[in-house]
Amino acid sequence: MNTFSFGAPYLLALLPLGFAYLFYVYRKGGSPKPVIISSLLVLKQFEGKPISRRKFAPPLRILLELLLFLLIALGAARLAQQGDVQDVTLILDNSFGTKARMEGGKQVWDGIKGEALSYLSSLPSTARVRLFVTSPNSRALTDRPVSPQEASNLVTPLESTYGEDELELLLNKSLQNKSKASTVVFSDKELAVPHPTIQVRTVRNPAHSNVAIIDAAIAQEKLTATILTEGTAPVKTALQLDLFEGNERLRVGKTETKELELSPGTRIVVAFDIPKRTKGAKLSLPSLLPSRNVIVEDDVVWLNTSPGSKEIAVVSSTGGTLGLEHIPFITVRSERAEQYSSQSIAGGFIFHKFVPAELPTAPTLVVLPPPGNPLMPTVVEGGDVKAAQVTRWADSHPITRYLTLPSLTFREALPLRPLEWSKELISSTAGPIALVGEPSGEKVVGLGFEIFPFEGPRAPTVSILTLNIFKWLFDTSSAGAGIVKASVPLKLGQTVPKVEYVEGNESLTPAPDGSFLPSHPGLLLYKGGQMAVQFFSERESSLKFEPLRLPGKEEPAKAGAHSQHSLSSLLAGITLFIILLDLYLSWFLPRRKRQVTGASS
Amino acid sequence: MLPAIFTPQLLRKIELLQVTSRRSFLGHRQGGHISPRRGHGIEFADYRKYEPGDNPRHIDWNLFGRSDRMYVKTFQEEQNVAVLCVVDTTASMFTSKGNAKWERARDLTLALSYISLLQQEDVLLCLPGTCALKSFYGARAVHSVARILDEARPIEPLQYKREIMNAVSGMRYPGIAILISDLLTPIDEVLHQITALRSKGLDVTVIQILSAEDLDPLSGEDYALAIDSESGEEVTVSLDSAQREDYRQQIMAHVEAVASIARRLGAAHVFGEVEQDLFSFLSTNLSRAGLLR
Numbered sequence: 001m002n003t004f005s006f007g008a009p010y011l012l013a014l015l016p017l018g019f020a021y022l023f024y025v026y027r028k029g030g031s032p033k034p035v036i037i038s039s040l041l042v043l044k045q046f047e048g049k050p051i052s053r054r055k056f057a058p059p060l061r062i063l064l065e066l067l068l069f070l071l072i073a074l075g076a077a078r079l080a081q082q083g084d085v086q087d088v089t090l091i092l093d094n095s096f097g098t099k100a101r102m103e104g105g106k107q108v109w110d111g112i113k114g115e116a117l118s119y120l121s122s123l124p125s126t127a128r129v130r131l132f133v134t135s136p137n138s139r140a141l142t143d144r145p146v147s148p149q150e151a152s153n154l155v156t157p158l159e160s161t162y163g164e165d166e167l168e169l170l171l172n173k174s175l176q177n178k179s180k181a182s183t184v185v186f187s188d189k190e191l192a193v194p195h196p197t198i199q200v201r202t203v204r205n206p207a208h209s210n211v212a213i214i215d216a217a218i219a220q221e222k223l224t225a226t227i228l229t230e231g232t233a234p235v236k237t238a239l240q241l242d243l244f245e246g247n248e249r250l251r252v253g254k255t256e257t258k259e260l261e262l263s264p265g266t267r268i269v270v271a272f273d274i275p276k277r278t279k280g281a282k283l284s285l286p287s288l289l290p291s292r293n294v295i296v297e298d299d300v301v302w303l304n305t306s307p308g309s310k311e312i313a314v315v316s317s318t319g320g321t322l323g324l325e326h327i328p329f330i331t332v333r334s335e336r337a338e339q340y341s342s343q344s345i346a347g348g349f350i351f352h353k354f355v356p357a358e359l360p361t362a363p364t365l366v367v368l369p370p371p372g373n374p375l376m377p378t379v380v381e382g383g384d385v386k387a388a389q390v391t392r393w394a395d396s397h398p399i400t401r402y403l404t405l406p407s408l409t410f411r412e413a414l415p416l417r418p419l420e421w422s423k424e425l426i427s428s429t430a431g432p433i434a435l436v437g438e439p440s441g442e443k444v445v446g447l448g449f450e451i452f453p454f455e456g457p458r459a460p461t462v463s464i465l466t467l468n469i470f471k472w473l474f475d476t477s478s479a480g481a482g483i484v485k486a487s488v489p490l491k492l493g494q495t496v497p498k499v500e501y502v503e504g505n506e507s508l509t510p511a512p513d514g515s516f517l518p519s520h521p522g523l524l525l526y527k528g529g530q531m532a533v534q535f536f537s538e539r540e541s542s543l544k545f546e547p548l549r550l551p552g553k554e555e556p557a558k559a560g561a562h563s564q565h566s567l568s569s570l571l572a573g574i575t576l577f578i579i580l581l582d583l584y585l586s587w588f589l590p591r592r593k594r595q596v597t598g599a600s601s
Numbered sequence: 602m603l604p605a606i607f608t609p610q611l612l613r614k615i616e617l618l619q620v621t622s623r624r625s626f627l628g629h630r631q632g633g634h635i636s637p638r639r640g641h642g643i644e645f646a647d648y649r650k651y652e653p654g655d656n657p658r659h660i661d662w663n664l665f666g667r668s669d670r671m672y673v674k675t676f677q678e679e680q681n682v683a684v685l686c687v688v689d690t691t692a693s694m695f696t697s698k699g700n701a702k703w704e705r706a707r708d709l710t711l712a713l714s715y716i717s718l719l720q721q722e723d724v725l726l727c728l729p730g731t732c733a734l735k736s737f738y739g740a741r742a743v744h745s746v747a748r749i750l751d752e753a754r755p756i757e758p759l760q761y762k763r764e765i766m767n768a769v770s771g772m773r774y775p776g777i778a779i780l781i782s783d784l785l786t787p788i789d790e791v792l793h794q795i796t797a798l799r800s801k802g803l804d805v806t807v808i809q810i811l812s813a814e815d816l817d818p819l820s821g822e823d824y825a826l827a828i829d830s831e832s833g834e835e836v837t838v839s840l841d842s843a844q845r846e847d848y849r850q851q852i853m854a855h856v857e858a859v860a861s862i863a864r865r866l867g868a869a870h871v872f873g874e875v876e877q878d879l880f881s882f883l884s885t886n887l888s889r890a891g892l893l894r
Contacts, residue, residue: 032824032826032837032838033822033824033826034825034826034835035818035819035825035826035827035828036830037696037814037818037819037827037828037829038693038694038696038697038783038785038812038814038815038818038830039693039785039830040832041785041786041787041855042785042851042852042855043818043836043848044836045851046839046840046847046848047838048837048838048839
């Protein structure tokens with residue numbers, strides 16, 4: 001239904017004032033039109049005010065003036081038409097934060113979905129809707145605008161996910177598109193400053209009480225967890241650690257509990273000693289009151305210590321682990337180049353002076369690829385490997401962090417030829433010597449210089465570079481090997497037909513490309529290994545909502561308004577038309593008539 | 602170059618008209634007006650006794666046969682007259698739409714000059730405040746008159762009486778004076794102007810022209826700031842239909858007052874509106890006033 005609203009309704013108060021002023025001016029006589037006449041000899045005797053205005057008999061013209069004033073006032077009050085939106089973009093925030101419970105036990109996401117469905121049902125059937133969700137990875141649910149009914153059908157089965165939202169990014173992209181579509185966002189967040197074309201409908205729990213495990217890691221038989229507490233009152237709880245042992249169905253081993261008293265607004269780190277035989281672990285906060293803990297899903301974390309899936313395969317022509325066994329947080333195994341096949345499974349691959357026929361579906365480091373290979377071609381002049389001094393490097397990349405590369409000179413360097421998917425990481429006097437990229441969704445680093453054997457503190461620059469590469473490639477930052485994020489597709493290779501959660505007898509179905517999508521945290525078992533799926537996000541677990549900030553000029557808009565079409569330009573057009581018409585009728589036409597009359601006489 | 606209104610047809614019609622004077626004036630060359638001077642002519646004036654030296658051909662021999670006395674016939678000589686055209690070029694003449702009032706004054710001046718020049722009269726043109734008195738003779742001189750009138754521009758208010766006195770004093774022979782103006786000035790000033798013309802015994806004809814704007818000054822406006830074209834004085838004026846009629850009556854009363862003064866001073870007064878056809882005005886209004894026939 002078409003309704004109208006005003007952006008600045010207080011300006012409508014000008015209307016009665018304006019009408020009163022027009023009335024007053026008219027009664028007063030207004031400014032008389034100056035007319036040059038031959039002589040005032042006789043006319044001087046007729047000095048005075050017009051009689052007709054004393055009794056207010058307005059001519060037709062005053063109605064025109066009133067109409068013009070009305071149009072100008074409506075334009076100034078920013079009259080806008082609502083409800084007849086033909087083109088609407090709906091963004092649904094289904095990120096992890098929307099799992100927060102509201103009063104009555106329902107999730108914020110249920111409220112968001114209900115609001116969205118209600119909004120869709122209020123749209124006319126002729127409206128065209130584009131539908132986006134924010135997580136995992138902001139994406140469109142419709143490849144073309146659909147009817148409100150079709151959009152409702154798409155919204156109904158949606159669920160909140162284990163993922164962070166990219167709402168600001170999505171809105172910024174939407175603004176950059178300069179689409180005329182009005183955008184309605186359903187989220188637990190709100191805009192810092194109202195925007196004229198983006199309307200955010202906020203659904204959230206006003207309570208700010210939550211306890212969450214925001215980080216956990218296993219390192220050298222020690223498990224540490226960071227717990228964040230939000231709210232206004234201290235919370236007493238217990239942190240429970242369940243350990244899994246053995247390789248077959250991972251029977252539950254030891255359980256350990258630590259009593260905690262958590263002050264609001266703090267984070268604490270809790271450490272457990274774990275036995276070496278531990279294969280997997282589950283950390284949970286089982287005894288929290290719902291009123292003190294609005295998000296239940298961030299109370300559980302799974303960790304994996306099994307090397308089966310995340311061990312790094314070092315493939316070289318000579319064999320050996322190249323000194324990498326000294327790095328505590330990774331597990332390496334060695335393979336000779338002739339033993340390697342595309343069926344090999346590992347958490348990552350390091351190819352030393354060897355390149356396979358095709359890149360594996362795992363993070364890969366290629367060091368000194370042999371000349372002539374098609375996957376990582378080299379630039380070799382005269383077949384010699386040249387010494388090279390570093391000239392330029394991408395200092396914003398995580399791999400080059402903490403490094404002072406200009407001091408580095410390589411006695412042997414093999415310049416690499418940049419590929420379509422690659423980015424130049426380090427350049428030298430001989431050419432590019434380090435490339436990074438993600439050719440098919442997996443991280444790949446190519447190095448044209450030797451970093452092995454890993455010598456630790458004896459070669460600090462190269463060692464830091466190596467550790468940075470491992471950190472970036474194998475995601476070894478906190479949790480160790482064998483851990484992936486929920487809602488991120490899991491590529492385990494073509495030989496893995498089935499993946500099961502340890503708890504709940506739930507199995508995952510492979511996607512057409514062979515990947516698995518773990519929808520929630522847990523410990524996954526598959527042939528040849530195990531994988532802990534977890535999700536930490538301090539931003540999503542925190543209920544201190546940061547308002548969304550949008551770039552560009554932001555104008556205050558009516559909160560809670562429908563998508564609006566500003567009628568200012570239409571009103572300006574009508575006003576201009578009336579003024580021109582008046583000009584034509586009252587000035588141009590009479591003048592033309594007089595000219596014609598004069599010519600004919 | 603004559604204005605476009607002077608088509609060959611109009612000129613042919615105008616050529617049939619003649620400027621007349623209600624009195625006879627001494628001229629300085631042969632012309633079309635009967636002069637008080639006795640001499641050679643067509644019109645018989647009187648007999649007088651023959652005096653030695655008279656041409657024997659002028660002796661009326663029939664009378665000599667009847668009375669045995671010698672008398673000679675005398676005739677009234679026909680001489681030219683000077684025609685002084687005083688054309689008002691004050692700003693009030695230029696205020697009407699398309700300068701209609703000024704154009705009518707210009708056309709009348711040209712038409713009267715053309716008729717006079719065709720009659721071998723001397724035409725003297727006076728545009729007060731703009732140029733000295735100019736004298737024209739011969740039909741072709743009408744183009745010079747036209748050029749001067751064409752170059753005329755509104756002048757500042759001036760001592761009109763003095764300007765007219767200067768023009769009159771420049772006339773070597775008395776004759777006809779034609780004052781063309783809207784005469785929207787106080788009656789005293791009108792009196793001074795006509796008196797100045799009459800002071801040298803001229804046969805004065807006052808042609809008062811008013812435009813539609815003079816008769817209905819705020820056409821289309823019932824409320825306006827009226828600005829005097831000459832003095833710049835401003836007056837806020839409102840006119841309803843009754844007041845308009847009142848105004849028109851007062852304007853016509855002013856015209857009548859001007860006519861009355863003209864009559865009192867022995868001058869002819871002709872009133873005309875700009876909208877009236879030019880030839881109709883010449884042949885009707887001016888003929889009735891005795892300026893043309």
